Amino acid sequence: MGEILLNTPKREQLLKDGPPMPTRCQILGRGAYGTVFKAIYRDRSVAVKIIRAQAASTLHNESHLLNLEHRNIVRLLKLESAAEFGLVIMECPRGQSLQRIVDALALPLIHRVLITLDVVAALKYCHSRNVLHLDVKPTNVLVALGTKSSGVGNSSKVKRSYICKLCDFGSSIEMGEFCARQEAAIANGTLRYMSPEALRSDNLSEASDIYSLGITMWQLQTRRLPYHMLDCNETIAYQVVKHELRPDSYHQLKILALDNPCEIGPTDSDWDFNDVIYRKAHGPICRNLSLDPSYTAGRDLKKKRRRNRLALHFDSPAPEASACLENAYSKLYKSCWVSAPESRFSSLQLKHELELILCRSAAP
Template sequence: MNLLCRSYIKENAIVLTTPKRNKLLKDGPESESLMSNRCHILGRGSYGIVFKAIFREHAVALKIIKKRAILTLHNEAHALNWNHRNIVRIIKLESTPEFGLIIMERSNGFCLQRVVDTLALPLMHRLFIVLDVLAALRYCHGRHVLHLDVKPGNILIALDNQNNCSNRSYICKLCDFGCSLKLNESSDSSNTNGTTTKGTLRYMSPEALRSAPLSCASDMYSLGITMWQLQSRRPPYYTLTCNETIAYQVVKHQLRPDNYARLKELQLSSNYTKNPPLSSCYCANSVELICSYINQVNPQLDLYKKARRQLNFETSHGRVNKRSTKQQKQNKQPKLSHYFYNQPTVSATSLESAYSDLYRSCWISQAELRLNSFKLQQRLELILHKCLSN
């Protein structure tokens, strides 16, 4: 056994030999060997678990998919062997009727959701992040693939000491193509035929909520919601717990997360409904059910039995920390802020309104009127240039 394999065994990573992969495909994440060795878990979700692993002498992340989500492997295959610096590379896919395995690159870094929850990002870094995600989306769209689940939980901040930019030591990588969709190349490449889609409801475009034809503009909408969240540091529609209400208001009344007055009204009115709202959930498991609510055919409140939680890399640094919450906060804040330090300037403060105008241009209800990726990139770069010139 070479030294690399020994080092990964020491950190409780799974060495993915062929017999080991066959065993995992048979037994899944509840494999006795995984539980007994306490292999390091990078992330959890209702559809699977992500582990540290080594494959062909390279550090990787292994996602074990449960059988009820095996169909998502077909979507993940859209990005198989893509090689782009802003996309988490999917190296290999394997499946049986019981379980599926996704082997992907593993970078040293943080989930963007964790960063947003921990500290306020300076404008300069928000611009870097959005430009990286935009580059990933343009690569996807150039290959006729829609991601359809753009959100902070699916963006990895990978630490990169070799980054050419002197103002940052990280790059952003888009991950989780489980909701992605291949555009129909036999028809107009700007649209798909009407289809049932999955994604995180609070980031989904109006056309996705209606199960209407989708386009690259659908990803731009989700990116606009993400840009707002990077600025506000709040989940979209954070005052509302009922996803059906959110879907109806987004489609019928053009509700957006920055309409705080309307969100307050809806929050107050929900306190007086006969049926209590659902606990907070983030994903649509069936778009047809949402559509029936939006179209007032059969509105009902008990639509979701279980929320889908997206896998992410929030816990990608060491084992579960058993220190006190106070100690964790004291150690975590400086660790993250070190990578996102920026001296605020008067000019940067005045550019916040320009940043806000951009994300509002991404979430216009009419898909054809939204800001496209080329114009968004140009305007982001212009704001970034002004930030860096101070």
């Protein structure tokens, strides 16, 4: 209902005229290079990203997906381009982005590990096909709910009803390919997950994706936007490269925030994890209906119901993780964001360490 029917005439119209006037039920998401809509293609539900032709490099990057087929990667079904616009038609499993799930729930350690293992599997496969994703972050991980897992190794011993799929290859490159996207990434805020070598426009490698995954793992644990106390992307980029600023550098972040009062974001005491946590990243709120008690109560009830339904997929079969296991998880993501790329864990090493934590956390 409300989905775009991607028959040949409609695709030709979209390629010529661009995105239609959207309705609330049509839009799946908006990015720096295009808008993603719900659609029907060959009698199946899909997602279609409509991109302006000026972003030709994005279409080229998305084409890397044509040669990738993996259970932890969103499948590309068709890519079309014309003089004005391009279309990227992808599978659309039922679920939500990892960003929204982190907004709503505090995930138990065992699920944070399972999610990370899925992303590691996707990256390992991409790297084996000489593709770097270069935009690993929670908004680019789709959690397909209601999907039975058929995990490999220790992850197969834990029952779950979801699978994670890496998506949005608009920043991807082939290994050894020149990448000139850093300036655009800085302007759009993705730099909060970017490795120092990417920020310096140095040669990129598999380690650049591992760095971004390490930042994402930190976010899964803390449920905060990386460097949430700072608004200025240029300041963050400079500090990451020159002074090894990382999301857990709390003392360093407080000093920077005090030196730049206009950059101070919400403090720990102000942060409401059950609200839209990353409201700064999504822009100002246009309407304020908080003075209407009936509206507020109804909205809170709907949010609570959605959160309760979502939580059913992330119940922990094991007791609450010990401080020792949480520390092991923290140590692991810190090993992913060291400055020297050659000193970071490989995807194989990371998989091994994650499975050790999983085995210990699932033990009775």
